[in-house]
Amino acid sequence: MNAAPALETRQLVYAVENATILKGVDLRVEYxxxxxxxxxxxxxxxTLLKCLCGLLKPTAGEVWVEGVNIAPLSERERMPMRLRLGIVFQYAALFDFLTVAQNVAFGLERHRRLSRAQIQDIVRERLAWVGLEDTGHLYPSQLSGGMRKRVGLARALAMDPHIVLFDEPTSGLDPVNAYQIDQLITRLNRELNLTAVVVSHDVVSLMRTAHRIAMVDNGQIIAEGTPDAIRQHEHPQVQAFLRMASAEAL
Ligand SMILES: Nc1ncnc2c1ncn2[C@@H]1O[C@H](COP(=O)(O)OP(=O)(O)OP(=O)(O)O)[C@@H](O)[C@H]1O
Ligand SMILES: [Mg+2]
Structure with missing residues (x-):
């Protein structure tokens, strides 16, 4: 079973009424x-991330998640797949009326048969993983942006996913907090062998966390390779993007 890649898209197309947003994307992510x-x-x-996790149904093509093509499945049939993937949304998407601990426990309470004590143990452990062990009683409004992102990650990790998808995990963070998130992704990958897809326009972040980078331009992957290969890539769009990103970083 593990010969199948963690994730794979084949000629993935996503169109809305008058625009084609993804135009035949082939992407493969190994465990x-x-x-x-x-x-x-x-x-x-x-849009690519949402197709990968089954939040959007592709117009055409295939999306393989751990050996299953989820593209033809109904929303209901895609649900078990969605629970196996961790998703960390761009704006953390925490519930403001729940404490940090209740946010992290949310999925466990709805989808796992565990005792209250077991849930508390998992919540404590996941918060410790992201360096927030003493914040369980606080509300999201009492946290900094970087801390909220880490709570979002702890919540995703609560469900023990093999694969976590991150949408702009460092956007809106100062360089120190961005670096912390990057370190966390790297550590989880090394220590838990977590598979991760990180969507970002923060080139500095991607260069230090990703083993491989794919560049999307106008709904297509125009370049793919190791960070070094991407740095050297001769596609003019890639070079233009890197130049702009480094100008922005200065
Ligand atoms: N449901 C939709 N209906 C119409 N257009 C959409 C829809 N969803 C996305 N789009 C359009 O598709 C394009 C790609 O959107 P998407 O959010 O995937 O971009 P992105 O690369 O994540 O951008 P950003 O870096 O700003 O987050 C955009 O032009 C957007 O306006
Ligand atoms: Mg986006």
């Missing part, structure tokens, strides 16, 4: 890999 998806705003990165 244990951290794959970065970079690209300009509006290029289709979030």
């Amino acid at each position: 244990g890999e951290v794959v970065g998806i970079m690209g300009a705003s509006g290029s289709g990165k979030t």
Whole structure:
């Protein structure tokens, strides 16, 4: 079974009424890999992520998640797949009226048969993984942006996913907090062999976390390779994007 890649798209197309957003994307993510998806705003990165986790149904093509093609499945049939993937959304998407601990426990309470004590143990452990062991009683509004992102990650990790998808995990963070998130992704990958797809236009972040980077431009992957190969890539769009990103970082 593990000969199948963790994730794979084949000629993935996603169209809305008058626009084709993804135009035949082929992407393969092996177990244990951290794959970065970079690209300009509006290029289709979030749409690709949503197709990968079954939140959007592709117009055409295939989306394989741990050996199952979820593209033809109904929303209900895709649900078990969705629970196996961890998703960390761009804006953390925490419930403001729940404490940090209740946010992390949310999926466990709804989808796992566990005692209250077992849930508390998992919540404590996941918060410790992201360096937030003493915050369980606080509300999201009492946390900094970086802390909220880490709670979002702890919540995703509560369900023991093999694969976690991150949408812009470092956007809106200062360099120190961004670095912390990057370190966390790298550590989870090394220690738990977590497979990760990281969507970001933060090139600096992707270069230090990803084993492989795919560049999306206008709904297509125009370049793919190791961070070094991407740095050297001769595609003019890739070079233009890297130049712009490094100018922005200065
Ligand atoms: N449901 C929709 N209906 C119409 N257009 C959409 C829809 N969803 C996305 N789009 C369009 O598809 C394009 C890609 O959107 P997407 O959110 O995937 O881009 P992105 O690369 O994640 O951008 P950003 O870096 O700003 O997050 C954009 O032009 C967006 O306006
Ligand atoms: Mg996006």
